[in-house]
Amino acid sequence: EAGVAQSPRYKIIEKRQSVAFWCNPISGHATLYWYQQILGQGPKLLIQFQNNGVVDDSQLPKDRFSAERLKGVDSTLKIQPAKLEDSAVYLCASSFQDRVTEAFFGQGTRLTVV
Amino acid sequence: AQSVSQHNHHVILSEAASLELGCNYSYGGTVNLFWYVQYPGQHLQLLLKYFSGDPLVKGIKGFEAEFIKSKFSFNLRKPSVQWSDTAEYFCAVNVNTGGFKTIFGAGTRLFVKA
Numbered sequence: 011e012a013g014v015a016q017s018p019r020y021k022i023i024e025k026r027q028s029v030a031f032w033c034n035p036i037s038g039h040a041t042l043y044w045y046q047q048i049l050g051q052g053p054k055l056l057i058q059f060q061n062n063g064v065v066d067d068s069q070l071p072k073d074r075f076s077a078e079r080l081k082g083v084d085s086t087l088k089i090q091p092a093k094l095e096d097s098a099v100y101l102c103a104s105s106f107q108d109r110v111t112e113a114f115f116g117q118g119t120r121l122t123v124v
Numbered sequence: 125a126q127s128v129s130q131h132n133h134h135v136i137l138s139e140a141a142s143l144e145l146g147c148n149y150s151y152g153g154t155v156n157l158f159w160y161v162q163y164p165g166q167h168l169q170l171l172l173k174y175f176s177g178d179p180l181v182k183g184i185k186g187f188e189a190e191f192i193k194s195k196f197s198f199n200l201r202k203p204s205v206q207w208s209d210t211a212e213y214f215c216a217v218n219v220n221t222g223g224f225k226t227i228f229g230a231g232t233r234l235f236v237k238a
Contacts, residue, residue: 013167043226052128052214052228053168065223101168112158113226115168 012036014116016102022122028090031119035083035104041065042079043113044087045101053101059085092123126151128217128229136235137205145200145232147215156218157198158226159189163211171213174198185209207238 015034023029035042040061045053056075057067061082070077074093079085089096099120103113131146149155159171172183179191189200198215215229 045228050133050230052130052230055225055227058223058225060223066225103168112170112173115160117167 014102014104014114016100016116016119018119019117020120020122022124023092025094025123026091028088029092029121030086030088031100031102031121033085033087033102033116035085035102036114039104039106039114040082041105041107041113042085043101043103043105044077044085045103047099047101047118049098056087089121092121094123097121097123126217126219126221126227128215128227130213130215130229130232132232133230134233134235136237138237139207140204141236143200143202143205143209143234145213145215145234147198147200147229148196149198149215149217149227150196151217151219153220157189157191158216158218159183159187159198159200160214160216160228161211162214162231168214171200205234205236207236210234210236 017032042059044056047053056070057077058065059079062079077087099118101118103115105111105113127150129148157174160168161171162168172181174181174191182188187202191198212231212233214231216226218226
């Protein structure tokens with residue numbers, strides 16, 4: 011079974027630039043998550059999709075972050091403009107459904123904003 | 125707000141020592157509980173999970189965890205650690221707040237000396 015695919019693995023940008031991350035979840039998984047993991051902290055949920063609808067985006071900084079999941083499969087997370095404090099690993103995860111099932115994680119994208 | 129606390133940020137043990145990592149959560153409703161592990165250079169993966177039934181759950185690689193509802197705790201244990209257990213361990217809680225979402229603790233970095 012193929013895992014959760016993310017790209018790119020690493021990205022370095024200057025502040026105020028924009029960046030986009032891509033995620034392809036495990037086939038058949040209805041729920042997709044984007045987490046932000048700052049060094050020394052646990053993953054923080056940014057946004058959760060159920061198919062192509064947003065279930066939770068309460069911690070997404072909507073003035074600069076956006077995410078979409080067209081057709082309920084792949085997803086992109088965008089930051090525009092980036093700030094220094096956005097430096098983190100961005101993790102994508104998917105699960106068969108949002109309850110009582112484990113999440114499968116991708117390798118993550120390490121973003122450095124300079 | 126719901127939260128997950130992991131008591132130790134860094135733990136150093138010698139091989140064959142016993143391990144216990146603490147995890148407490150704040151949420152009064154029904155929870156599903158997880159421990160995830162991240163080995164160096166790898167993605168997060170599930171170690172074990174509790175949904176219902178026997179509060180003592182067994183996971184991969186000899187790990188187990190006990191759910192104590194009255195203490196809002198889900199501590200991870202292993203009787204005898206190995207060098208290969210060196211990793212970061214995350215406790216996570218899945219809660220229903222009008223939609224199910226998973227909240228992670230800050231993680232515990234374990235280093236096992238050979």
